[in-house]
Amino acid sequence: MSVIKMTDIDLSGKRVLIREDLNVPVADGKVTSDARIRAALPTIEAAIAANAAVMLVSHLGRPTEGQPEDKFSLQPVADHLGELLGREVPLVKDWIDGVDVEPGNVVLLENVRFLAGEKKCDDALAKKMASLCDVFVMDAFGTAHRAQASTYGVAEYAPVACAGPLLAAELEALAKALDNPARPFVAIVGGSKVSTKLNVLDTLANIVDTLIVGGGIANTFIAAAGHEVGKSLYEADMVGTAGKLAATADDRAEIPVPDDVVVADEFSADANAATKSVGEVGVDDMILDIGPDTADRFGKILAEAGTIIWNGPVGVFEFDKFGEGTRVLSEAIAASSAFSVAGGGDTLAAIDKYGVREKISYISTGGGAFLEFVEGKKLPAVAMLEKRAKD
Numbered sequence: 001m002s003v004i005k006m007t008d009i010d011l012s013g014k015r016v017l018i019r020e021d022l023n024v025p026v027a028d029g030k031v032t033s034d035a036r037i038r039a040a041l042p043t044i045e046a047a048i049a050a051n052a053a054v055m056l057v058s059h060l061g062r063p064t065e066g067q068p069e070d071k072f073s074l075q076p077v078a079d080h081l082g083e084l085l086g087r088e089v090p091l092v093k094d095w096i097d098g099v100d101v102e103p104g105n106v107v108l109l110e111n112v113r114f115l116a117g118e119k120k121c122d123d124a125l126a127k128k129m130a131s132l133c134d135v136f137v138m139d140a141f142g143t144a145h146r147a148q149a150s151t152y153g154v155a156e157y158a159p160v161a162c163a164g165p166l167l168a169a170e171l172e173a174l175a176k177a178l179d180n181p182a183r184p185f186v187a188i189v190g191g192s193k194v195s196t197k198l199n200v201l202d203t204l205a206n207i208v209d210t211l212i213v214g215g216g217i218a219n220t221f222i223a224a225a226g227h228e229v230g231k232s233l234y235e236a237d238m239v240g241t242a243g244k245l246a247a248t249a250d251d252r253a254e255i256p257v258p259d260d261v262v263v264a265d266e267f268s269a270d271a272n273a274a275t276k277s278v279g280e281v282g283v284d285d286m287i288l289d290i291g292p293d294t295a296d297r298f299g300k301i302l303a304e305a306g307t308i309i310w311n312g313p314v315g316v317f318e319f320d321k322f323g324e325g326t327r328v329l330s331e332a333i334a335a336s337s338a339f340s341v342a343g344g345g346d347t348l349a350a351i352d353k354y355g356v357r358e359k360i361s362y363i364s365t366g367g368g369a370f371l372e373f374v375e376g377k378k379l380p381a382v383a384m385l386e387k388r389a390k391d
């Protein structure tokens with residue numbers, strides 16, 4: 001990887017725009033899992049210590065562009081970051097036309113996804129962002145797979161564009177884990193972003209020995225096996241794809257489909273929960289977790305693994321009744337002697353909920369980016385930094 005690194009540049013007195021991934025879960029105006037903020041801290045502290053005028057830019061959630069909404073404000077992140085840094089971090093609401101910040105100080109710019117053109121990487125928007133700074137630092141591994149104005153476009157036009165310490169460290173650590181994985185190599189892909197994650201399964205099936213599916217992805221495989229999934233989250237359009245993946249050839253990963261599941265009568269923390277075999281799921285059921293037998297079976301696979309990568313909880317772990325599958329698997333990963341890598345916002349929240357953080361070998365801040373990296377894809381934001389390093 002030949003990119004300029006932030007640590008190689010003299011930042012003193014410079015206006016430095018740092019793209020971080022501060023997309024953390026927020027409830028009632030408070031940050032509920034601060035892993036991504038903590039991961040970004042060393043970069044932010046280093047830039048302040050170097051006497052840069054620091055502007056932090058990030059997204060939060062999925063607001064409609066051009067329509068700022070309080071529930072997607074980064075204010076809770078500014079408050080939390082201020083506590084961690086021991087200094088006030090002002091949130092700048094209208095920033096695209098200019099930002100006041102002195103060297104040695106830091107401000108957080110309001111949710112970049114409030115700006116029209118961010119997602120489609122509008123050229124004019126990217127140029128405006130670039131004109132705010134002398135140096136652009138890309139440090140958000142979690143968004144490096146997206147070519148957007150604040151991850152890619154701005155890097156094209158900023159006077160200097162470089163990789164932040166967190167991004168550089170993530171790229172190095174993941175490459176190290178994947179270059180020569182100890183086998184069996186097991187991946188767990190769960191969660192709710194079914195359509196995006198189903199696409200990576202095909203590639204993963206060629207890399208790993210066993211591919212454990214959970215969450216909405218597992219439901220799609222259960223449907224592909226001909227079972228009723230009732231009101232469960234799943235991807236009707238992808239049932240055919242899932243069916244083809246499940247019919248594994250010898251040279252591809254095995255994809256064990258759950259044989260028991262926990263169903264609910266509604267999507268809530270105090271829904272009635274029942275364990276059923278996959279053949280018994282009814283039209284009104286909602287599958288919210290893998291069942292205990294399946295969790296046991298998957299746990300044994302993890303116990304024998306040499307390398308484990310994990311993205312996505314296997315159930316709605318936020319509701320205790322539907323968190324058992326995720327708890328059992330997280331404990332199996334923790335107990336396994338495998339080299340384990342986990343990534344994804346909600347995956348990290350689950351890791352904290354079940355207290356296994358110290359027992360996972362490497363925690364990535366990326367979810368989708370993490371999976372694409374594992375697939376061997378060139379991350380667009382990284383490609384742009386490489387291009388700029390050649391200027």
Ligand code: ADP
Nearest residue numbers: 191192193215288312315316344345346347367
């Ligand atoms: P990550 O952030 O780790 O990449 P995702 O965002 O894809 O993971 O998915 C996490 C979410 O998936 C959690 O909020 C969890 O409640 C939800 N989820 C897991 N299993 C199910 C399921 N069976 N039905 C609906 N939602 C699910």
Ligand code: MG
Nearest residue numbers: 344345346367
């Ligand atoms: Mg998520």
